[in-house]
Amino acid sequence: MKKLLVIVLLLVSSLLFPVYSLAEEHTTPSGIAIQDLENFVDDYVDGYINQTVAGASIVVVKDNEIVLSKGYGYADIENEIPVESATTVFEWGSISKLFVWTAVMQLVERGKIDLDTDIQSYLPEDFLTKLKYDDPITILHLMNHTAGFEDYIFDLGYPTEERVTSLVEGLRLAEPEQAYRPGEVVAYSNYSTSLAAYIVEQVTGQEFYEYVSENIFSNLGIENSTAYLPIEKKQSVVQNKATGYELSEPSTFAQSTPFYVSMYPSGSINGTAEDLAQFALALMAEQDGDSSLFEEDASLDEMLSTSYSVNEDVPGIAHGFWEYDGKFRGVTHGGNTISFSSNFHVVPEENFAIIVLTNQAGESDLSYGLVKELVGEAEPVIAENLPDSQEVEGTFLTARRTHSGFLNVYYYLTSLTVRSTNPDEITISMGGVPAAYIQTSPYVYKLSDDNHLFIPINTLYFQMEDGEVTQISTSIADYLPTDKSMPLLMAYLIIVLICTLYFFISAVVFTIGFAWRKRKKRSLSASAKWHYLLNLSAVAILINVIVLVARMLNNYARAYSEIVLHIYLNYALTAASLVFAALLIVNWRKDSLTKPQKLLYFVSILNTFILIAILIIWQFYS
Structure with missing residues (x-):
């Protein structure tokens, strides 16, 4: 009887108090114990803060609660104001896009938007004027960044509020060319996201920022953030906003240029890390069956499910969220403005999330390096009899690029180069920065070193046709074979240098000769005069182009009206x-x-005609 009683008690207690594995219940997905988490993060951040990062706010969520919320470094270096995770406001950058997709999915749930319907049915007549293909663009294309738009950077952002227009005016002013057929290429697009936000406005009759405030922020208890700073000037946001910085040299930070955006839904939310954590908690609410974002759990499941994928071994896109093939499947999105960098990463299976916000332009060591440490990496399973890596060698351009206008030249200078290092390994290089990848399944390569810059594209899939690479797919962007070979690009460069040297040297020599002849009162022939003016006009063209390029390099956030002269x-x-x-x-x-x-x-x-031809080829007249 005693043994029977003990057994019954054990059974009852196991039902009332289930036994969980402490390792599973109280660790990050990578296996770091929650009780050790703060020390781990402190040690990791210490290697970068005040050295390569001005300041950061880090929040970690586990099992429906915030288990770490901490600020590091300075929100204002000059005045030594420290970062506070609960109150310091950062620019969220492109993490803002997730609120567009959430709004869209809410309207899908309510039957007001269909993901597969041509977007023209939601837009005013003749709203889009530069479409190249007759194939319809759907909301899902916008979500997956496969609508085919080129990257048009003019009139995207301004250094002052005065130039900011309404969303609809911003969309009309910055409409890009359609470079690809819908559904074929992932080309990350701010325009696509803002266009989707405008469709939300058309469907609801509300300004987008009003919709977000009423249907997302208020539902989640987000109080210290704003979707549109120029309009919603919350004092808590304005007073607590961190200063943005650029790293001018190691441990030396310079204040960045402010950034105001007309197409604000793509990247203008200003807020705290703890507010963003409330969004993360809502995305994992299905664990307890109560979502603050949707009426039905199925809607949340659908939003976080794969909506675009090119290969089962490659992370795809989940209705605007990037998939991440870590130790467990993650959904994520980074953010960058001129002055801030951020990363938002949720691991639904582990009920885990990490938010990293920094006031540092182009930061990756915390935004991606720390996130990788906490979410973990899956051990690669390498298949046998894989294709030789020499098949994928080549030079490629990002699909997210400018096709029309002189800025197209920039992308050829920052192309992606793939080189075989052994039959199953490659090295890719972007802008002179290399990273190593190893082949795990046919034409699928995974990042095999610790270069934080390449974490967002940690998996590459080379699409092949007749033994040639037609497209490289990653979870956030595609790359396409360059249409201009490196020898051709070098030939262009050499020709431009020769023309430049010739005209500048000639102008100096002819000016000296002209002055000498004038002093000696010797007249010039008509041919000599026209020749002199021809050289001066060519020099003037070169100076104009050099000034134009220098202005864009100094600050690419410009209105087209600033450079049209x-x-x-x-x-x-x-x-x-x-x-x-x-x-x-x-x-x-x-x-x-x-x-x-x-x-x-x-x-x-001859040099004049060559110079003009090169300017035409590289679109310096548009």
Whole structure:
């Protein structure tokens, strides 16, 4: 009887008080014990804060509660104001996009939006004027960044609030060309997200920021954040906003330029890390059956399910969230503005989330490095009889690039290069920064080193056709074979350098000669005068282009109206050059020229036409 009683008691207690594995219940997905989490994060952050990172706010969520919330470094270096995780406000950058997709899915649940319907049915007539393909663009295409839009950076952001327009005006002003057929290429697009937000406005009759405040922020108890700072000037946000910085040299930080956006749904939420943690908690609410975002748990399940994938071994897209193939499947999104970097990562299976917000431009060591340490990496299972890595060698351009206009040249200078290091390993390089990858299944490569810059594209899938790479797919962007070979690009560069040196040296020599002749009261022939003016006009074109490039490198957040004068000058100076070249040819026949003079004039005319041709090819007239 005693033994029977003991057995019954054990059975009852096991039902009332289930035995859980402490290792599973109280660890991060990577296996770090929760009681050791703060020390681990402190030690990790200590290697970067005040050295490569100005300040950071880090919040970790586990099992429906915040288990770590801490600020590091300074929100304001000059005034030594420390970061406070509960109150310091950061720019969330593109994490803001997740609130667009959440709003869309709420309206899908209510039957007001259909993900597979042509977006034209939600937009005013003739709203989109630059579509290249007749194939319909759907809301799902916008979510998956497969609508085919090029990356158009003008009028995206401004250094002051004065230039900010309404969302609809911003969309009309910055409409990009359609470069790809819908559904074929992942080309990350701010325009697509803001267009989806405008559709939310059309469907609901509300400003998008009002919809977010009423249907998401208020439901989650988000009080210290705003979806549109120029309009919703909450004092708690304005007063507690961190200063943004750039790393000018090791341990030296310079204040960044402010960034105000007309297409604000794509990246303008300002808020705290703890507010963002409330969003993370809501995404994992299905664990206890109570979602603050949706009426039905199935809606949350659908939003976090895969909506786009090219290969079962490659993370895809989950209705606007990036999938991450860590130790457990994650859904994530990073954010970058001119002054802030961030990362938001949720592991639904483990009921775990981590938020990292920094006031540091282009930061990756905490935003991605620390996140990787906490979510863990799956041990790669390497298949046998894999294709030789030499098959995937080549040079590729990101699909997220400018196709129309002179900025297209920038992407050729920052191309992705793939080189085989052994039959199953490759090294890829972007902007001169390398990273190593190992092949795990046919044409699937996974990052095999600790370069934090490449964590967002930690898995590559090379799509092949007739033995050639047609497309590289990652969870956040695709890469396409370059249409201009490296030898051709080098030839362009050499030709431009030769033309530049020729015209600048000629201008100096001819100016000195012109002044000497004038002093000696010797007249110039008509041919010599037109030749001199031809060289000066070519120099003027080069100076105009150099100034244009320098201005864009100094601050790419510009309105097109700020640089259009350079385009007009290119037209005017080119027209002048062609007139001078024609007059030189006409007077060439009238004047008695020596063979060296004829050769010199011919070279000047030839270089002028070569310069104009290169400017046309690289679209410096548009």
